[in-house]
Amino acid sequence: MQHKWLKTALFTGAVALGLVGGQLNHVSAAADTDVPASMTFSQGAFAANTDGAGYMMVRQADGSLNYMISDSFKDSLGNYAYCLESERPMPIGQTGNKGALGSDAQYRLFKYGFNNHPASDQGYWGISGLTDQEAWYATQTVSWILAGNFSWNQIVWQASQSGDFAGGIYAPYGEAAVNRVKAAATKVYNNVMNNSDTANTTMTLAAQGATDVQGYHKFTYTVQSNRAGTAILNFKNQVAGMKVVDANGNAIANNTVTIGQAFSLLIPDSTPTGDLTFDINGNIKAIVPVVYNDAAQKYQDSISLVTGVVKPLLAGNKAKWTRAAGLIKVHKVDQDGQALAGAEFTLTDDLGNK
Known part of the structure; x- marks a missing residue:
């Protein structure tokens, strides 16, 4: 028949779809940051050491007052660096070796000090007549404080007068200049101490959603960070016919995505129930303060703000799906x-x- x-x-x-991600990874350890291994320092354009005097004095434990003198210097990258020991010679002409990363407060020193705000940036300073030398010295003053050389309360803001030094020698910085430096140092110090900006690099995986589109399960994510960079998707298992595409549906080469830009994983909807596991290896630009040490401890240790690379890891991310019944x-x-x-x-x- x-x-x-x-x-x-x-x-x-x-069809049940699931996205698992969103882990947070903070990176702050020196071992995770690729920065120059050494710095050679050269003479800068400013100095506050005329006849052994600076713009302010520090009251010592015995009650004596010492003027704080300094010479500016630049690192190998051409940027102004700051000394960390007020009683040692400047490292001009010397090479320092990479030490620890600086603190968040030292990161803020560069953000709110002379390096980021020359004296001409009156929108920031608001101090009439301020010079670059004065803005630099104000920043150096705060660097000494952060390094523990002395406290803010030990500073005596006073112009030198005739007779302060033997033989009648005195510095040419008058009261108006001292007042400008005091105002600039106060601004830098308050911003450093009262803000929370950090040199830490963060990286997260944000799950944007899961849908079924044109024969595929589509899982969309964005790798997010407070810095620019890229990330590599490292798949722990493979699914036949899967694709990695950008927001326009174009294939992403080498599984390398751009920080802040959405990407999608496409899994054929005929695939049996399962999941896709992947790690994310970041390659992110970081701007960090780094201490460079004098091995012989003869010259001052110094701190520079440098651009390096951090490589955070987000492990064990999953995209899950259930085949339609x-x-x-x-x-x-x-x-x-x-x-x-x-x-x-x-x-x-x-x-x-x-």
Whole structure:
């Protein structure tokens, strides 16, 4: 007897999709930051050491007052660096070796001090007549404080007067200049102490959503950071036919995504229930303060703000899906179109599952 299909009806259940991610990774350890291994320092344009005097004095434990003198210097990158020991010679012409990363407060020193705000930036300083030398010296003063050389309360803001030094020698910095430096140092110090800007690099995976699109399960993410850079997706298992695409649907080369830009994982919707596990290896630009040490401890240790690279890891991210459950109703008829009673069939997939 000849049989033929009369009709086939397919009823498909909902597909369950899941995105697991969003871990937070803070990076601050020196071992995680690729920065110059050494710095050679050269003479800068400013000095506050005329006849052994600076713009202010520090009251010592015995009650004596010492003027704080300093010479400016630049690192190998051409940027102004700051000394950390007021009682040692400047490292001009010397090479320091990389030590520890500086503190968040020292990061803020560069953000709120002379390096980021020359005297001409009156929108920031608001100090009439301020010179670059004065803005630099104010920043150096705060660097000494952060390094523990003395405290803010030990500073005596006073212009030198004739007779302060032997032989009648005195510095040429008058009261107006001292007041400008005091105002600038106060501004830098308050911003450093009262703000919370950090040199730490953060990286997170943000799950944007999961949908079914044109034969694929689509999982969309963004790698986010407070710095610029890229990240490599390292898949721990492979799914046949999977794709990695950008927001425009273009294939992403070498599984390398840009920080802050969305990407999607496309999994064929015919794939059996499962998950895709992947790590994210960051390659992120970091701006960090770094201490450079004099090995012989003869010259001052110094701090520079440098651009390095941190490589945070977000491990064990997962995209999950459940293959659709379905029901097929089959009606068999004979050659005359009459239903065949008692005809039973078993429907299985390509793995033999019902």
